[in-house]
Amino acid sequence: MSAGPTEPEQRPGRLRPTSAGAITAWSVVGLLGGWLVHAVVDRTGGTPPVVTWAQPLALLLVAAILGATAYLTWRAVHVHETRLDPQQAVNRLVLARACALVGALMAGGYLGYALSWLGVDTDLADQRLWRSLVAAAAGAAIVVTALLLERACRVRSDEDPP
Structure with a gap:
């Protein structure tokens, strides 16, 4: 006699793959954060950060290491x-x-920062926009290679169908 809904039976020692919802949520948080960086720095009278080639290259290095692993x-x-x-x-x-x-957080953050520069006419706006887009793509590459690593760790159990 159970008053609550029945929960699906889970076998012990099993992990679920990273959900698309979690990746989407982290991407949206990053998108908002990246967009807010530009807005907040402008309002406080500071200089918005410049995106150098070091950031996307570092993200690509992480993606390459994850892919190899x-x-x-x-x-x-x-x-x-x-x-x-x-x-x-x-x-x-x-x-x-x-x-x-x-x-996902990095990809969203750099994409949000890039979008915040659309339509802005300053000296480094185009540079910030394009380098941020490259960094966002590198962040997405990290997500893909990380999911591939997660998938590579899966092993078939004796109970799974062939």
Whole structure:
């Protein structure tokens, strides 16, 4: 006799993949934050930050490292069919989830900052716009490679259909 709704039965030791809702929420928070940076700095009389090539290149480096880790993990688990050490698997899953959420935040933040420069006629507006768009794309690459790493860590259990 249960008064509340029944919850679906979950098997112990299972993690759900990072949800699209969580990634979207972090992206929206980043979008608003990036857009607010320009507005707040203008209102306080400061100078808005300049986006150098170092920021998108650093994000691309993180995406490349995640992509390489995803590929090596996928190869080890699915091609060579070796088992990862449990601690190593958990570390990679935590890394993947954290990078997916932070990558979404960064992509949204840089996109919001880029959008805040649309229609602004100042010396560095175009530079800030284009470099921010490149950084936003690099943040999106982090999200994609992090989700690939998360997917590479999946192993079939004996109960799963082939």
